[in-house]
Amino acid sequence: MKMILLFLMSVCTVAAAQAQEQPLKLVAFEGKAQGTYYIVKYLAPDTASLQGRIDSVFAVIDQSLSLYKPGSLINQFNASGDVKMDEHMRNVVDKAMYASKATNGIFDITVKPLVYLWGFGVTKPSFRGVPPADSIKKALSYVGYRYLSVKGDHLTTTKKGVQIDCNGIAQGYTVDVLGRFLEQQGIRNYLVDVGGELCAKGVNQQGKSWRIGIERPAPGDTTYEPIQAMVELKNMGIATSGNYRRFFDQGRTRFAHTIDPVTGVALHNQIISVTVIAKDCFTADAFDNPLILMGVEKGLKFIAQHPAYGLEALYIYKAADGSIKEAYSKGFSQYFFVP
Template structure:
C-alpha cells in the first residue's frame, strides 16, 4: 500500500466516471479491487474477458514492491535506508525521471523528498502525538530537497544519508497508466481505469458516444457533503484531482491539510481548495495537480495554459470566504453539464 503526499487514500476531490451506453456486440466487463490504500476499478468493452483481476492485482503488486512505503521489502524503502543510493527497477526509475521533470517545471513546488515532513505532520506510515513546532520543521528541512538527488541511468544517489523519497504524489497516476497500457496491448479500444479517483480512459464507447466523468467538489455550505459540480465528456486522456477539503488532520483547534509545502515545511494554506487536471496520461496529471495547488489562482491558470495538452478546473475560496471556481478554455469545452 502506498501512502501519499497527495495522498493515496484519495478521500479528497473524487472523480466519478459514468460508463453507460449501448454495447452492440461488445460486452462490458468490470473488475474491482483494493490496492495502494484505496479502491480500484477497471471497466472495458470487449468481445471476451481479456483482462483478469489476477492480472490487474499482479501488476499493482509489482509496482507496490517498487514504490510502496508500506512494504518493508520495497525498493523505495531500501533506498530510503541507504546511505548514498542504489540502482532502481524500471518502474521506480521511470517515475523518478518524471518527478525531476515536474520538480524543475514547478520550481520546486513538487518535491519527492518531503517524506520526513509528511510523517511529522501525521500523514506518514506512523502515528503522531503532536504537530511539529518551528524548530522541528526547520531541522527536518535540512533533509528535504530534490537538489540532493541525482539520477544517472537507473542509479539514484543522494548527497545526504537522511534524504528519503516519497513518490505517492505521482506513483498512483503512473499505476493507472501501466494498467491502461496493459489494456491497450490486449487490443481493448474502449475503457476506463481508475485508482482512488485518478483515472485514464479511451473511447468512444461501442455506440459511438463519449465517456462521461463527474467532477466532484465541495458544496456551497461548508458542512454539506461534496457534490458533483460538473460532468465532462472526453474520448481519451487522464483526469486527476488534488485537494484539501476531504483529507486533513485535526487536533483540538488545529486543523492541517495533507498537502505539504516543501519550501516552508508547513501544510499548504492558500485560496485553492482543489485542482482537477486533464492531461494525455495520468502520471503527468497526477504529478502536476499537487504543485499547482501551491499556486494562487492566477498563477495556476497561467501555468496550465503554458503546458501543451493540459487543462484545469480549479475550486477556490474568494476573499470573502465564499467558494468559487474557474477553468481553462479547453476544460470548459469538455463540460456537458
C-alpha cells in the same frame, strides 16, 4: 495449390471480419490497492474478467514504490540512500525530477521528512498538529530534489538522511500502466480509476466519450459530491488534488496533506481542489499538487505560460464570503459535458 491458398485467405478474412463485428460488452470490477480503491471498466467481446492480472500489476508496482511494503525498492533507498531501480521506479523518479525542474521545486519527492512531521505519513501519528518552526526548519534541511542523483539505473543521494515519498505521483503512473496492460490485451475502450486519478481511452458502452464527475465538498466540508457539471474524456488523463480527504483543523485553519517543499508548511489556503487534465494521468498527477500549492491566480498563469506541458485545470475554492467558486484555464471548458 494456388486455389487452396486463396480459399484459406478468404476464410481468414471472413473470420477476421466476423471477429471485428462481435458486439463489445462492458466489463467492470473494483478492488483495493495502494491504500485506496480502484475501478476498471472496458469493452471486450467476452466478459472474462482481467481482475486477477490487474491485481498482479499492482503487486509489481508496489514492490517498487510502496512505502507500506517492507523491502520495496523505495524503502531500500530510504534506508541506505542507494538503490538499483527497476523500470517502474526509474520512470517515476525521472518524471518527478522533470516536474521538480518545471515548477522550481514546488513538486519534490524528497518531501518525505515533512510529510511525516505533519502527521501524514504511512504510520499513524501520536499527534497531528502544526509542528514547531525549528522542527520544520530541520526537516527542510533534508528536502531538495537536487540531493538526488540518477546514474543509469542507480538512484543515490548526495546528502545522508534524504528520503523520498512518491505517493504524489505514483497513482497517476499506475493508472497509465494499467491502461497499457489493457491495450496489450487488445482492449481499446477503457476507463481506469485509482483513487480518483483516471485515464480514459476510446468510448463507453454507448459509443460516447467517458464521462467523469468532479468532486466538491458537501455542506460541512467533511464529505464530497459531484458538481453539476461533468467532463468528457477521450484519450486523456485526469487527476485531482484536494484538501477535503486527509486533513486536520487547528483553530479556524484547515491543514491538508499536501506539503509545500519550499516552505515546509502544509496546504492551508482557500482552495478546495484542483482537477488537472493532461495527455496522460502520469502528467496530470505530477502537476496537480504544485498547482494547488501555487493557488488559483498563479496556477492559471503557470498553465497559460507553459502550453508545452499540455495542462488544463479547474479550481474549486472558497471565496471570502464563504461561497464555493470555480475558476478554470482557457482550454478546460472544451471538456465540460453539456446534456
